[in-house]
Amino acid sequence: MQLSYSDEQEEFRRVVRRFLEDHSPSAEVRRLMETNAGYDPAVWAKLSAELGLPGLHLPEAYGGQGFSTVELGIVLQEMGRVLLCAPFFGSSVLAAGAILNAATEAKKQELLPLLASGERIAALALCEAAGRWDAAGVSLVATPVDGGFRLDGEKTYVLDGHTADLVVVVARSPGSSGEDGLAFFSVPGDAAGLERRRLSTLDATRKQARLTFSGVRADRISGDETAGADPRAGARALARTLDFAAVALANEMVGGAEKLLETTVEYAKTRVQFGRPIGSFQAIKHKCANLLLEVELAKSVAMYAAAAAAEDGDELAEAAPLAKALVSDVSLHTAAESIQIHGGIGFTWEHDCHLYFKRARSSELLLGAPNEHRERLAQLLLRQRPEGETR
C-alpha cells in the first residue's frame, strides 16, 4: 500500500487548497451555515468547472476524471480543512458511490455524467428512524407497480436531501428482510408524494433532511431481480458504498483535525499568560504533542484506507471500519482539546473552534458510531484464519 503522496499529488493538493482558501473562508462558511441550501451554487459551479472535483474519482467513461480514492482523499482532506459547505460528500461520495456500485450500466451512463459535471446534485436516502447504516436497517418497501415501483416510508439523516435534484433510495422488495432483497431506486427531488424537510443539525455546515415517501413513483436503477439473481447483490453494493464512504469521511475528518491542530499550536505560541507563551507550559505543550501524535496516526490510517480503497482488494474490509473509528476518535479529541487550549475564547461563537468541534461530533456519528465500526473490525480480525497466521 502506498503511503506517501507523489510530487504531482502534492501539487494537486496545493491547487485545491488555494481554490478552497479563496472560496471558503470562515466568513463564507458562517454565511452559508445560516442558509437553507447550505451551499453556494456559484462556488459549486466553479469548483466543478475549474477543477472538476465532483467527478474526480469517477471513471472517465461516465464523465469523470478517473482518479483514484487517493486523490479523492486529498480533496476531502482539503475540504475538511476549510469546512467547505457543499454537497460534495452527499452527492459525489455517497450518491455517486451508490450508483457506481449498484446501478446497471445503462443507469450509470445516464446518471453519473450529470453528477460528475456538477450539473445535478444527488442524495442517498438510506437511513431510517433507527439510525442504522446497513442493509438490515432498511425497511422502506418498493412495491412493483405497472412498469415501475412505488415507494412508501421514511428516510432520514439524508445529506442534502432537501435540495438534491435526484434522490437515490435504498429500499427492499416486499416480504424480504436482512441482507436479502435490497435494491436501489431513483426519484426526482420534486417527485409527487415526496415530502422533504430540512432537519436542524448540530453541524450547520452539512445539511440533512427527512424524506417522507407516500406512494412515490420510482425507477429501479440496480440490476433486475431475475429468477437467478443473487438476492444479496443489493446488500453487497451497499456495503461497498459505505466502506468507500467511510474511507472518504475519514479523509475529510483528518483534514479538519490537522488544520485545527495547526491553529491551536499557533495560538499556544502567541498567547501569553504568566509572562510566557502558554505553549511553553508542559500542560499545554504535552497536550499539543499528544495531538500531533494522534493526528499523524490518523493521517496514516486515512491514507492507508484511501490506498486500500483504490486497490479495492481484501484490505479494504478491515481498513474502512478501522479508519472510520480511529479517525473519528482523533478528530473529536483534537476538537475538544483545541477548545480547551484556547480557553474561554475557544468556547465562543465568534471563534472557529466550535465549527470544527460540531463537524467532528457529527461526523463521528455519521455512517455509524466508532464502536460499531470497531465491532465490525473485531469480527473480521477474529475470524478463524488459515493455519499459523497470527498477525
Add this chain to the structure above:
Amino acid sequence: MQLSYSDEQEEFRRVVRRFLEDHSPSAEVRRLMETNAGYDPAVWAKLSAELGLPGLHLPEAYGGQGFSTVELGIVLQEMGRVLLCAPFFGSSVLAAGAILNAATEAKKQELLPLLASGERIAALALCEAAGRWDAAGVSLVATPVDGGFRLDGEKTYVLDGHTADLVVVVARSPGSSGEDGLAFFSVPGDAAGLERRRLSTLDATRKQARLTFSGVRADRISGDETAGADPRAGARALARTLDFAAVALANEMVGGAEKLLETTVEYAKTRVQFGRPIGSFQAIKHKCANLLLEVELAKSVAMYAAAAAAEDGDELAEAAPLAKALVSDVSLHTAAESIQIHGGIGFTWEHDCHLYFKRARSSELLLGAPNEHRERLAQLLLRQRPEGETR
C-alpha cells in the same frame, strides 16, 4: 451513609498502623514473598493476640470483637499500605465471611471462634478453572455418602489454600446447575484425597493454591437441604460473601494506592533533574494531581461501600461492584503512574513500586475483573425503577 471516621476510629487506625509499620517493613515483605507459606506465624499470632484483628468484624457471640465493616475497612487499608503478607484476606474476610453467611448456627459456633482467635486459618475454595467468582461457575459436586459428603473436582486461585488448616468448599448437589443447589462444606487442610499445590503468582505477597479433591470426605456446614428449603439459599449466601469481600478488597487496594501516592509525591519533591525537583514540572505535577483526585475518589467509594456493608441495606448491591471496579482501576493506574514518575529506578526490583504494582494488577482480577463488576452495576442501575425515580 457515614463518610468520615470518628476520632476513635482514627485512633484505632494509628494503633494498627504502628503495629504494621513495626512488623511489616519492606524487608520483611520481601523475605516472606520468597517463602512457601508467605506469612510469619509469629506476627500472625501477635496480630491476633494484641489487636484481635482476625475476629475484629466477627460478632462477639462467635469470639469476635463485633466491630463493623467500617473498622474492617480501616484495618484493610492499613494492611494494603504495607502489603502485609498474611492470611487475613483469605481467612478472616473470605472464609469467615462464607461461614458467617452460609453456615448453620452450630457450625458458626464451632468454627468462627477458631478463626476469630487467629488459632486456625481457613481458606475459601470457590473458583474453578473457568475463573468465575459466582454461583454458576461452580461445578464441583458434593455427593451424599453415609452421613456426610464426598467431594470430587478441582478448585483454584484459592488464597492460602496450601497452608490453611481448614478449607471451606463451595460445591453443588448432583444434577443441579446455575444458582440452584449450592452448598458449603468444610474439609481439614490435611484431609485424605486432598492434593494442594501452591501456584506461582504474579503478586508474591499473596499466595494462591490449586486444590484437587479426589473423593474427599466433607462436612456440610450450610443449612440442611430439606424438602421445603430454598434451593438458592446457597447462591445468595455466596453472593453476600462476595459483595462483602469486594468491599473489603476495595479498602485494601485503596490503602496501597494512598501509600504509593505519598511515596511518589515525596520522590517528586526531592528528585532533581535539570536543576529543579521533577515535581515542579507540570508533566509530573499534573500526573500527581490527577492521582490525588483518583485516590480521593477511591477513598470515598471504599468508605461508602464499607458503610453500606455495615448497614447491610439495599445500597450494598450497587456499592460493592462499583467499589471493586472503580478502586481497581485507580489502584492499577496509581501503581503504573508511580513507576513512570520514578523513572528507571521505579522499574527495578530493589524499589518497592513493583510490589504495589503486582498487588494492584492481581487484586484487579481477584473476585472478577472490573468490567464484570461494571456489568453487574449497570444491570442493577438499568432495572426498570418505580415511577419517576431517575437517579
Add this chain to the structure above:
Amino acid sequence: MSEPSEASVRAEVRAWLEAHWDPELPLREWREKLADSGWGCPSWPEAWLGRGLPVALEHVVSQEFERVGAVGIAAGSGPWLAGPTILEHGSDELKRSLLRPLVTGEHTWCQLFSEPGSGSDLAGLTTRAERDGDEFVINGQKVWNTSAHHADYGMLLARTNWEVPKHRGITYFALEMKQPGITVRPLRQMNGHASFNEVFLNDARVSAANVIGEVDRGWTVALATLAHERRMVSLRREGPLPGRGRALDEAREEQAHVMAPYVWYPQRAGRVDLVLERARETGRGDDPIVRQEIARLISLARAATWTAQRAREARGRGRPPGPEGSIGKLCSSHIARAAANVHALISGADAMLSGSDGALDGIIAEVLVSVPGQSIAGGTDEIQHNILAERSLGLPREPSVDTGKPFRDVPKNVARPARDPGRGRAGDTT
C-alpha cells in the same frame, strides 16, 4: 444579648417572621424590613444590616424562612459577592451607600475581573485606571461578565501602577455601570446562548471614594471576592419559590431574571440525570458496551458526590479543609465529558440533530455543545491541577518569570484591536 444558641435563634426568627412576614407586601418594602431587622443577612454585623450571628447558625434562619415560605434578600452577585467584599474591605462610607440597596435588590451588581488578555492569569490584567483629581479614568476591556447588561454597579479590577510586580499594582473599584464610557455587548457562546457580556471601558469614570480597600492593594480584595464566589457556587441550589402573593410573584420574577444566564448550565454539566432513562427509552441499555460506559459514568458521578460529602462531614468534625474544591471542579469536567460521550453513544445518529429535531427535544445536542465549557469556566482544569499539586500535595511551584519584576516589563499578549462596537469589528479574526 447572651451567646445565641440554635434554639434561641430559631425562636427569635420564628417570632419575628410570625409578626412581619406578609406575602402580599411589595417586594421592596419587605426587603427594607429584612434590612432593618438584620434577618436578611444574619451573619453580617449588627451595625451593617445583620445580626452578628455565627455563620454556623445561618442555616437555622434559612430553615425558618423556608418553613413559612418567606422571601429572603436579593439573589445574584450583589449580596453574595459585592456585599461581603465591601463588608470586609470597604470604607464605612461605601458600606453606608452600597450595602442596603444590594440587599434589597435596588441595585444589581456584576463582576469586572477577566479580560481577553488575562484569563487564567487574572493578575496579568491590563485595564488601566488613571487618577484625575478626585476620580479615576478607566480604559480597557473586560469579558465573561454575567448580568453586566443590566447591572447598576460593577466590581472592577484595574491597574493603577505599572512599575511594581503584577499583584501589587491593582486597585478594586465599585464602578457605576450606567455611564457613557461603558458599552456592554452580549457574548455568544458556541452553544448559541449569550449569557455573558463583553464590557468596553472608554474613559469611564469612578470616584476615588469608590476604591474598595486601598489603591494598588486590590489583589487581596479580589481574592476575598473569589473565595466568596467559590462558596456561592457550592451553595447555589435554588429551586423556584413556592406560594402565592405579591412579594413572592415579584421575587420569582427577580429570580427568573437573575437565573436566566444559567439556563444551560445543567447541560454544560452533562445531564447525568438523564442517562439511565435515555438508555431504557432507546433500548440502547441492551448493548454491553453502552452498559460499561454507563457504569463508569455513574460510578464517577457517585464517587464525586461522596467525596464532597466526605469533605463536608470532615469539616463538620472540625478537621481542616482538604483538596475537595479543586477535586469537585475537576470531577465536574470529567463527568461532563463522559456524560456527553455516553449520551452520544446512546442517541447515535439522533445526536446529529438539534433543536426540536434533536434527541430529547435538542437537550442532548445542547449537552454535546455545552460540555466543553465545564473544564474552562471558573478556572481551567490545568489551573485546578496546579492548585491540587501545589496546595494539597506541596509540590514546588514552577520558576516564575513574571512575579518578580515591574509589570511594565512582563511580556503580555499583543493587544487585540480595540473593539468599540460603534466602529465595527471587522479586524478581529481571533
Add this chain to the structure above:
Amino acid sequence: MSEPSEASVRAEVRAWLEAHWDPELPLREWREKLADSGWGCPSWPEAWLGRGLPVALEHVVSQEFERVGAVGIAAGSGPWLAGPTILEHGSDELKRSLLRPLVTGEHTWCQLFSEPGSGSDLAGLTTRAERDGDEFVINGQKVWNTSAHHADYGMLLARTNWEVPKHRGITYFALEMKQPGITVRPLRQMNGHASFNEVFLNDARVSAANVIGEVDRGWTVALATLAHERRMVSLRREGPLPGRGRALDEAREEQAHVMAPYVWYPQRAGRVDLVLERARETGRGDDPIVRQEIARLISLARAATWTAQRAREARGRGRPPGPEGSIGKLCSSHIARAAANVHALISGADAMLSGSDGALDGIIAEVLVSVPGQSIAGGTDEIQHNILAERSLGLPREPSVDTGKPFRDVPKNVARPARDPGRGRAGDTT
C-alpha cells in the same frame, strides 16, 4: 574508482563473497578478512576498514551477505555506537587501536552514560574525571549498562569541569573495563530479569590519550552516539542466522550472548501478536467488550506501523524527516500498555499466575510486569512529548534554571550513599 552504482556495488560484493566467504573459517579469521576488505563496514572510509560507500548503498551489501548466508561484523554496541563515534570524533591513534577489534568482535563495548542521579537529564551527570599526569582518575556510578559485565571497553561520560554550564564540562572517554577500580553488578528489574548493570567507578584510571574528541567537549560526541543509538534501535531486526559451519556456529553463539539481555523485550512491547490467538483460544473473543478493546489495540498498532512506513516512504522521496522517531517511541508505550490490559482482560484470573502456572506458560504475566519499562527506557514518554512539542511543533522551551550557570551551582540530587558492593548495601532505601 568511479561513482559507485547499486549494480556496480552488487557485482563487486558478490564477486568478493564468492571468492572469500567460507562458512568453515574460524569466526575471528573471517572477520579479519572483512576488516581488511572493507566489506564489513562498507560506508566507513577506505582508510578505516570501510569502502567509503554512500549509506544509501549499504543495504545492497547486506542483501548480498544475506543471500549467501555470510556472517557480518560483530553485533552489539561496539560497531554500532563506539565505532561510528570514534570515526567521527576520535584521534587517529584511537582509530588505529580501537576500530579493528570492535569490528572483529575481539573487543566488546558498553555505554557508560546514565547515572542514578541523572536519567532524563543526562547532561547533569556527576561522575568526575580528574587529571593526574597522563591519566584521568574516575569516580562515580553509572547505571543501566547493558553488557557491562563482559565488556572490554566502555564509552564513558564524566565531568572534567565544574565551573562551566553543564553541557560544557563533560569529557568522553574510551575506558578499559578490566581494571581494579571498576566493579560491575547486575541490576534486577521488576520482571525478575537482570539485563542491565550498575558500574561503580572507584579511582578507575584512563589514559588522556583515550579522550574521544576534546576535553570538556564530550557532550557533542555523546549526541553523536545517541543519534547512532536511535538508528540502531530502528534497524535492529536480527533473526537467527541460518546455515551450518564453524563461522556460523561461532557467530550464533556470539549473537546469543549479545542478545541475551533482550530476551524479554517482546514482552515489554506487549505481545500484540498474541492477542487474536489468545482471544480465540480462550473464547473471550465472544465478549463484545473484549472485541472493542481488541479492535482499539490492533487499530493503534497498525496505525503506528503505517506511520513508520509513511515516514520511510517520505524519506525515500527525499522529503525531510518528521516527528516519526518520537511518535514511534510514544506509540510503543501506548501499545504496550493497551496490550497488557487486553491480555489481562482476555486471561482474567489466569493472569494472576506466573511462570509455568501462568497463562501461556507465564508469557502473559511477563507482559504484565514488563510493559511499564516501555515508557521509561530509551527516553521517557515525558521527554518524547517535549521533543515533539519543541522540535516538531516549534513550541517554546520552558525557561531553564540550570543551563546558564556553572554546574557547581546547579541544584543536584543528594548523593545516594556510595554502594561499594564489598561493603554491603544496607543503607540504600531509595
